[in-house]
Amino acid sequence: MTARAVPRVVVASARGTLDRIGSLGPNPPVRVVRIPMLVPRAIRPRVWRDRALRPPPPDTVVVTSRFAVTAGVVPWARTLGGIPREVEFWAAGPETARALREAGVRRPRRPASSGAGAVADALGRAPRRTVLYFRSDRAGPRLARRLRRLGHRTTEVIVYRVDADSRLAPRTRRELMRADVLVATSPSTLSMLRHRLDRRAFARLARTVCLVVLGERSLRSARGHGFRHASIVPPSGAQRFTQGLLRVLRDAAA
Numbered sequence: 001m002t003a004r005a006v007p008r009v010v011v012a013s014a015r016g017t018l019d020r021i022g023s024l025g026p027n028p029p030v031r032v033v034r035i036p037m038l039v040p041r042a043i044r045p046r047v048w049r050d051r052a053l054r055p056p057p058p059d060t061v062v063v064t065s066r067f068a069v070t071a072g073v074v075p076w077a078r079t080l081g082g083i084p085r086e087v088e089f090w091a092a093g094p095e096t097a098r099a100l101r102e103a104g105v106r107r108p109r110r111p112a113s114s115g116a117g118a119v120a121d122a123l124g125r126a127p128r129r130t131v132l133y134f135r136s137d138r139a140g141p142r143l144a145r146r147l148r149r150l151g152h153r154t155t156e157v158i159v160y161r162v163d164a165d166s167r168l169a170p171r172t173r174r175e176l177m178r179a180d181v182l183v184a185t186s187p188s189t190l191s192m193l194r195h196r197l198d199r200r201a202f203a204r205l206a207r208t209v210c211l212v213v214l215g216e217r218s219l220r221s222a223r224g225h226g227f228r229h230a231s232i233v234p235p236s237g238a239q240r241f242t243q244g245l246l247r248v249l250r251d252a253a254a
Contacts, residue, residue, distance in 0.1 A: 006031050009245060010179035012193060014038040014162060017185050033175045037192045038162045040136065042071035052076050052157045058132035064092035064116045064139065069099040072134030072159035090119050114234045115215040116143045124150045138162045138188050168196045177201060181248050183212045187221035194225060210248055
């Protein structure tokens with residue numbers, strides 16, 4: 001990145017993710033380009049409702065994304081006649097916690113750090129619970145298995161699918177290859193990038209771009225894909241996340 005160039009931050013994510021990133025300008029001005037890589041699609045509640053309502057009723061609900069709130073918690077609570085006040089709700093990050101509050105949960109809980117693993121760590125110190133875990137088809141059973149190993153009776157319910165978005169348009173591809181900082185929100189995002197770019201273009205991207213990911217799983221995935229300059233900026237709120245990106249930009253310009 002030259003001193004005169006306007007820094008370019010490319011955010012590759014599922015639609016609706018990191019929409020609340022704060023202003024990155026004006027000193028220096030920063031161009032933010034969003035590339036929706038994955039499209040969340042809600043599964044009709046009638047498909048999963050019986051599983052979610054299977055006794056015993058939960059005392060704890062876990063969600064790790066905003067869309068899990070929209071596609072899972074909201075229709076589940078509607079079936080019950082409202083948000084059950086006796087249930088404790090856990091969110092994996094600040095954006096998910098905000099979505100829970102918008103859905104009517106008064107005081108969603110959050111671990112000290114972000115991510116599904118941090119939720120499991122926090123619940124590992126709690127007495128045995130009955131957990132209802134709303135997730136996507138791509139999230140996998142890892143969190144549910146860990147909660148069960150910790151002694152919690154856990155029911156995982158898939159409430160939405162995550163599909164690949166359309167192929168990269170030429171203009172989008174150019175924006176991606178010119179990125180000074182690339183933000184990838186999940187291992188799935190990195191895998192999709194690898195499939196959509198040819199081998200030479202992906203190798204160049206992995207060699208030159210400053211990659212920002214949100215957690216340890218994505219960092220391990222990034223290293224497995226060959227990214228040389230990868231770091232974690234935890235999604236601890238839009239303002240702090242923005243400050244983290246600015247630090248990465250300053251390092252890239254140095």
